[in-house]
Amino acid sequence: MIEVESIHHVSLSVTNLEKAKHFYGDMLGFKELDRPDFDFPGAWYQVGNQQLHLIVQQESSTFRSDPEINSKEGHFAIRVKDYEKTLKHLKTLGIKIIEKPNSISGFAQIFCMDPDLNLIELNVDQQDLK
Incomplete structure (x- = not known):
């Protein structure tokens, strides 16, 4: 093991x-x-x-072609300290997001993409929402 x-x-x-x-x-x-x-x-x-x-890598086989955020696709997740502060920061920068504060996962989630459409989840435990 x-x-x-x-x-x-x-x-x-x-x-x-x-x-x-x-x-x-x-x-x-x-x-x-x-x-x-x-x-x-x-x-x-x-x-x-x-x-x-x-x-x-210009021709990676891992690049997405769909410019829409789909939280069911492969992504990595980052735990953040403050959901609202993170949300405000992303919105201020004009970063396209999907908010899922009441996700069944138990995490308050924010999904966004980098310039190559790699998906990123930023989250906190729902019990930590202020």
Whole structure:
């Protein structure tokens, strides 16, 4: 049996590193980390105790083509401290979102997409809604 400690990182394919870095670094506020000098472009970010690794790959088989947010598609989730503050921040930046504060999951959820249509869930426990 594997003894799991935690998820270390999530890797996402992106097509435009500058747009992706603007979204994750400037808009979402993730701290960029030093990255080894790989033979391909990308960026690493600290997200709580885990990391997000962006890998530039123009023809990835993982890219979505549907520009609509669909929470049933593959995504990664980030636990945030304050649902309303996060919601206000995303709306202020004009980021397209879907709100699910009363999701049957027990999490108050906000879904959004990066410039390459990778889906992101931001959530809190519903009992923590203010």
